Structure formats: C-alpha cells, structure tokens
Amino acid sequence: MRVNPLFSFKWFSAGLIWFWLGLFVLVPLLMLLTASFLQRGETEFVKFAFTLENYQRIFNPIYLDVFWNSFYLAAMTTLFCLLLGYPFAFLLARVTGKYKHLLLLFVIIPFWTSSLIRTYAMVIILKTNGVMNSFLQWLGLIQEPIQLLYTPAAVVVGLVYSLLPFMVLPLYATIEKLDIRLIEAAKDLGARNVRIFWSIIIPLTMPGIIAGSMLVFLPALGMFYIPDLLGGAKALLIGNLIQNQFLSARDWPFGAAVSIILVLVMSLLLVLYYFSILRNSNNRDKVGL
Amino acid sequence: MKKLLFMLLFALSTPSFAEEAKELNLYNWAEYLPKAVLDKFTQETGIKVNYATYDTNEVMYAKVKTLRGEGYDLVVPSNYYVSRMIRENMLTKLDLSKLSNFKNLDSKLLNQTYDPNNQFSVPYTWGTTGIGFNSKQIKMGAISKWADLWDIKYKNSLLMLDDMREVMGMGLKVLGYAANDTNEEHLNQAYEKLKELLPNIKMFYAESPKVMFLEGEVKSGMIWNGEAFIANRENADIQYVYPAEGVTLWVDNLVIPQGAKHLENAYKFINFILRPEIGKIIAEEIGYASPNLEVIKLLPKKVTENRIAYPSADDLKNAQLQQDVGDSLVLFEKYWQKLKVAAGKQ
Known part of the structure; x- marks a missing residue:
C-alpha cells in the first residue's frame, strides 16, 4: 500500500501538535484538577483525601476581592488598549506603500524583547530620579520629582504598553477588510460621519474588537509581575494569589482550585467569543456580505 | 557461564571504582557568592560548578522537595527552613570529620536550636x-x-x-x-x-x-x-x-539535600568556603557578617567595627x-x- 506523502505529513504534524498539547497542557491541567480536590498536606504538598473545601474557600470575601481587583485591572487595560489601538489600527489600514510596512514593524518590534525586560525599562523611565522626571525638570514643568512609579496609574500604563500589539493586530486585520464602498454608499445616502462610524464601521469591525479585547483581557488577568514591579506589590491579584499558595503558603490544593476557576472563567469568555463570531458571520450571510 | 559471571561482577562493581563526576550543583541566594570564589574552586579542584539562584526560602524548598534532592548537591536555607527540612528528612547527615575547617567557625553560631550539634548544617553567613x-x-x-x-x-x-x-x-x-x-x-x-x-x-x-x-x-x-x-x-x-x-x-546554612549525587564534591566545596582567605572574599563582597572567626581576623578593623554588619x-x-x-x-x-x-x- 502506498501512503500519500501529503497525507502522512498532515498526520505527522497534527499528531505532533496533539502530542505536545497533551503532554504539556492536558496532563498538567489534569494534575491541577486532581490536586484541587485534595487536602493540604503538612510535609507533602498534597494529602490524598477528597475535599470540596478548596472551592468553598474561594467564596471568602478576601478572595472575591482578589478576583474583583484582577478583573477591574484587566478591564481597564482592555479599555485603554482599545481607545489607543483602534485609531492606530485604522491609520495602519489606511496608509499605503512603504509606510504601512514600517508602521507594522513598529507594532511588532516590542515582541523581540521579553516583556519582563521591557517592564524593567519602564522602571528606569518612571522612577524618582528617572528619565521622565529629569526631562520634566529640564523643561521646567516641575521643580521636585513627582511620583510616577509605584502608583495604580503606572500599573495600567505598563499593562497597556505590554499588551497593545495584541489589540492592534486583530483590529488591523478586520479594518483592512472593511469594504470602503459601504461607507461611500452611506455617505451618498446622507449619513453623517458619527452615524457612519457607529452604524457601519463599528459593527463591521466588531470581530476585531472582540478578538483584540480577548487577547488583552486574558493575559492581563494573569500578568502579576507588572503590578508587582510598577505598582510596588501593593495589591493582591489572582496571579500573586496562586503563586503565594504554591510557594509561601504551601497550599497546593487551594492554589490549584484558584487556577482551575481562572481557567474556567477564561474558557467561558472564549465560548462567548466563539458564539459571537458565529452570530456575526450568520448576520453577514443574511445581508449577503 | 564464567564469562557471564565475570560481566555481572564487573557491572556490579563499576560504581565503586568510578569516581564521582567532576560536577557540583549549587543552589544559593541571589547575589550571595562572588563569582571569583567559584572560579577559584574550579581551578583548584577541576570540579565544574553549576550555579543557580533563588530569592526566597520558599522557592528553594519547593524545588528541592519536588526533585527529592536529586537536582542539587548544596543549598543554603535560612535557619527556620533548616529545622523544617531536617524534620521532613530532606537533608543528609554530615560527616564533620570531612570538614577540616569546621573548627574556624564561631561557636556562638553553632549548636543552635534549629540544628543541635550541627548534624545537618554549616553556617554560611548570618x-x-x-x-x-x-x-x-x-x-x-x-x-x-x-x-x-x-x-x-x-x-x-x-x-x-x-x-x-x-x-x-x-x-x-x-x-x-x-x-x-x-x-x-x-x-x-x-x-x-x-x-x-x-x-x-x-x-x-x-x-x-x-x-x-x-x-x-x-x-x-x-x-x-x-x-x-x-x-x-x-x-x-x-x-x-x-x-x-x-x-x-537569621543564619543561612550550607546543607546537602538527601539524594544529592555529588556528595564528595559538596564536602569539598563546604570545606573550601570555610577557608579563611575564601571566607574573606565572600564577606567583603556580599556585606553580611562571616560566621568564621579566622575570616574576621583577616578583615580590616573598619569592617569588623562597623555595627551594621557586626x-x-x-x-x-x-x-x-x-x-x-x-x-x-x-x-x-x-x-x-x-x-x-x-x-x-x-
């Protein structure tokens, strides 16, 4: 029997990915799930006895606060990324020629350096005797250094800076596909710019808005090192909470339970995203786009 | 048959005359050991040191525990983690006769409640x-x-x-x-x-x-x-x-995890650290007080009279x-x- 080389290649590459995901995503996740139903052990990390207590504990007001803080911060980050990213993506989609490639390159360049290192760079810029304060003093706008670092604003700025490309790229992809004739038609029919924006551009670029928001919101939930470095570790976020359970409190089952809840919340968001795309493409089919 | 027996014997006896690999896995606090000391040790003994660092006792403990000691030959827990690790059977009982320089240590820092008679730990700094x-x-x-x-x-x-x-x-x-x-x-x-x-x-x-x-x-x-x-x-x-x-x-201590693969090299390294001239390099660079009386004799008065460190x-x-x-x-x-x-x- 002869095997089609293309066929076997397909199986090989798909198999490799399945193997990879199975070994490094599914197996650890199952271990986490198991651990979340076990009891804390004093000398070993877990005691093999079933309990639901880890999940009950999450409803303690402290942990609800932790979840709320993390969601709030992630939501703020997403909002600012959208406000900054949308006009930029629009510009990117509308410029032509070599500038377009240059601008795209600017979006991608930050990925060449680790986000942790870029966060340390922000520390150097924002600290009391840092670049920003020296510059403002040189301009004569301020007399004494002002506190920029270790504030909630610094945390949001750091998160937005790190995650902005994830917002810009999907937005760019949908805005570029935007059919300019629809806008022209709306203009001919006498729609004002604001109306065109709200009724045509926004709905048509919605898939990009949703995709970008997901790509920003989900990592922002877990990125605890940015609040630690730029905010002075003055808040407890889900990421810190999980890290603390595994390291300082040595309560692996509870840490596992919090991780599982986080995974569930993220999955829920992804399911909603999936349905929104489905609905969107159905709508398009209806209007014949 | 004879040949087989011979081979079996050979296979069984190999470990005893195979020398320990010239390697040492050292896991220490960040900014806690000058590189010059490591280089000197390698130069003198030919033992390559794989050096890794941590920021908190908790991280060190979690790693040593998960690897059941096999990944590291020498770690440096603080006193309250030494007692915990002893209790959980995570440390190797030391043969102090292999540490000829142990006598240099300040007796005030020895035989503490966390490790009576220093059966498991050797003070590094305090x-x-x-x-x-x-x-x-x-x-x-x-x-x-x-x-x-x-x-x-x-x-x-x-x-x-x-x-x-x-x-x-x-x-x-x-x-x-x-x-x-x-x-x-x-x-x-x-x-x-x-x-x-x-x-x-x-x-x-x-x-x-x-x-x-x-x-x-x-x-x-x-x-x-x-x-x-x-x-x-x-x-x-x-x-x-x-x-x-x-x-x-607090006192940070050199300990050998249970299951360490390069036991002899670990002893050599501890003894090396306890030498007065090596302890001096460490004390001068990291700023913490040395537990080694011979080191303190070598340090300038300016340092040993500084109340911050001493x-x-x-x-x-x-x-x-x-x-x-x-x-x-x-x-x-x-x-x-x-x-x-x-x-x-x-």
Whole structure:
C-alpha cells in the first residue's frame, strides 16, 4: 500500500501538535484538577483525601476581592488598549506603500524583547530620579520629582504598553477588510460621519474588537509581575494569589482550585467569543456580505 | 557461564571504582557568592560548578522537595527552613570529620536550636533585619524603634520587604508579642496594626532593597543589614538602626539535600568556603557578617567595627531568631493576604 506523502505529513504534524498539547497542557491541567480536590498536606504538598473545601474557600470575601481587583485591572487595560489601538489600527489600514510596512514593524518590534525586560525599562523611565522626571525638570514643568512609579496609574500604563500589539493586530486585520464602498454608499445616502462610524464601521469591525479585547483581557488577568514591579506589590491579584499558595503558603490544593476557576472563567469568555463570531458571520450571510 | 559471571561482577562493581563526576550543583541566594570564589574552586579542584539562584526560602524548598534532592548537591536555607527540612528528612547527615575547617567557625553560631550539634548544617553567613534610613531626609535618632515608622510624616516613603514572615513579625513585635507568635488573635491584632502603616508604605520589595534606598525612592524602611552595609559603603547617608523592639536574627546554612549525587564534591566545596582567605572574599563582597572567626581576623578593623554588619551585644538585646511556625503558616498567609488586599484598596 502506498501512503500519500501529503497525507502522512498532515498526520505527522497534527499528531505532533496533539502530542505536545497533551503532554504539556492536558496532563498538567489534569494534575491541577486532581490536586484541587485534595487536602493540604503538612510535609507533602498534597494529602490524598477528597475535599470540596478548596472551592468553598474561594467564596471568602478576601478572595472575591482578589478576583474583583484582577478583573477591574484587566478591564481597564482592555479599555485603554482599545481607545489607543483602534485609531492606530485604522491609520495602519489606511496608509499605503512603504509606510504601512514600517508602521507594522513598529507594532511588532516590542515582541523581540521579553516583556519582563521591557517592564524593567519602564522602571528606569518612571522612577524618582528617572528619565521622565529629569526631562520634566529640564523643561521646567516641575521643580521636585513627582511620583510616577509605584502608583495604580503606572500599573495600567505598563499593562497597556505590554499588551497593545495584541489589540492592534486583530483590529488591523478586520479594518483592512472593511469594504470602503459601504461607507461611500452611506455617505451618498446622507449619513453623517458619527452615524457612519457607529452604524457601519463599528459593527463591521466588531470581530476585531472582540478578538483584540480577548487577547488583552486574558493575559492581563494573569500578568502579576507588572503590578508587582510598577505598582510596588501593593495589591493582591489572582496571579500573586496562586503563586503565594504554591510557594509561601504551601497550599497546593487551594492554589490549584484558584487556577482551575481562572481557567474556567477564561474558557467561558472564549465560548462567548466563539458564539459571537458565529452570530456575526450568520448576520453577514443574511445581508449577503 | 564464567564469562557471564565475570560481566555481572564487573557491572556490579563499576560504581565503586568510578569516581564521582567532576560536577557540583549549587543552589544559593541571589547575589550571595562572588563569582571569583567559584572560579577559584574550579581551578583548584577541576570540579565544574553549576550555579543557580533563588530569592526566597520558599522557592528553594519547593524545588528541592519536588526533585527529592536529586537536582542539587548544596543549598543554603535560612535557619527556620533548616529545622523544617531536617524534620521532613530532606537533608543528609554530615560527616564533620570531612570538614577540616569546621573548627574556624564561631561557636556562638553553632549548636543552635534549629540544628543541635550541627548534624545537618554549616553556617554560611548570618544577619539581621532592621531599619534603614537616609540621614539626609530623616534626622539621626528620629527612628529608634519599629513603632516610629507609623509616624504620619513618613507618608508614602517606606519600603517593606515583600516577605510575609518579616512584615507580620514586625507587626507582632510592635505590639509586644514574639515574632514567632502563632496565636490567631495576636496575628489579627498585628494585621490591624499593619493596616495603619499602609499609607506610609511606598512599596513591598525584596529583590534588592538597597537599590531603593540608594536611588532615593524611599526614605526609610525594612532592610537586611548586609544590604544596608553595602548601601552605606556607597552612600554614607544610608544608615541602619537596630530597633528597640528587637531585630529579626537569621543564619543561612550550607546543607546537602538527601539524594544529592555529588556528595564528595559538596564536602569539598563546604570545606573550601570555610577557608579563611575564601571566607574573606565572600564577606567583603556580599556585606553580611562571616560566621568564621579566622575570616574576621583577616578583615580590616573598619569592617569588623562597623555595627551594621557586626552588631554589638547591646544591638542584639531583644533580637529573635526566626523560627519555623509549622502549620500556623496558613494563619500568617491569611492575614498577609488581607493586608495586601487592604493595600490594593488604598
């Protein structure tokens, strides 16, 4: 029997990915799930006895606060990324020629350096005797250094800076596909710019808005090192909470339970995203786009 | 048959005459051992040192525990983790006869409660956690005890180590309790007290607190004496105080995890570290006090008379050795989390 080389290649590459995901995503996740139903052990990390207590504990007001803080911060980050990213993506989609490639390159360049290192760079810029304060003093706008670092604003700025490309790229992809004739038609029919924006551009670029928001919101939930470095570790976020359970409190089952809840919340968001795309493409089919 | 027997014998006996690989896996605190010492050791013995670092005892413990000791030949836990690791059978009982330089150690630091007769651990350095301040911004003498940090004039200008035991311990001591107190009511009171300090705290940070003092990010706060010593050497305005309620005292120790693969090399390295001239290089570079009396003889008077690194008996009057709190760690964690959540709401 002869095997089609293309066929076997397909199986090989798909198999490799399945193997990879199975070994490094599914197996650890199952271990986490198991651990979340076990009891804390004093000398070993877990005691093999079933309990639901880890999940009950999450409803303690402290942990609800932790979840709320993390969601709030992630939501703020997403909002600012959208406000900054949308006009930029629009510009990117509308410029032509070599500038377009240059601008795209600017979006991608930050990925060449680790986000942790870029966060340390922000520390150097924002600290009391840092670049920003020296510059403002040189301009004569301020007399004494002002506190920029270790504030909630610094945390949001750091998160937005790190995650902005994830917002810009999907937005760019949908805005570029935007059919300019629809806008022209709306203009001919006498729609004002604001109306065109709200009724045509926004709905048509919605898939990009949703995709970008997901790509920003989900990592922002877990990125605890940015609040630690730029905010002075003055808040407890889900990421810190999980890290603390595994390291300082040595309560692996509870840490596992919090991780599982986080995974569930993220999955829920992804399911909603999936349905929104489905609905969107159905709508398009209806209007014949 | 004879041949087979011979082969079997050979296979069985190989390990006994195969020499230990010329390798040593050392896991130590960050910025805690000069590279020159490692190079010298390799040069002299031909043993290659694989060096990795950690920031907290907890991280070290979790790794050693998960690997069941097989990944590391030598680690450097603080005293309260030594006792824990002994209790959990994680350490190799030492053969002190292999350590000819052990006699150089200061007997005051030996035979402590966390490891009676030093059956498992050899002191590496020791130090204290006290208060640092910038004398340009804060008058000398204005801060003499932990409670002074609560003064509203230090609003948003203090550093706290991002270390649960240190911060909660300070809260307990200010209230007159022991830093190792595990009574929940006392911990709750300490939490309430620490909550009042939050407006003064600019950051929680433990990687390298001296940097924040040197760069003027903070005016005062909690700092390890070795860090303060180096900061003081770079900028004489940075001072260190032994607060009246008592400093936290700790000893970091060289230990060999149970299951270590390069036992002989680990012994060689410990003995090497205990040599006076090697201990001197370490003491001069990292700023913490040496537990080695022969090293102290070699150090300049300027260093050994510096109270930051080498406190007087008076400085250590109310000092408390940090102890393992066992299961009560969960209580510490609970109030520490509450404190961090409250900090986030400020």
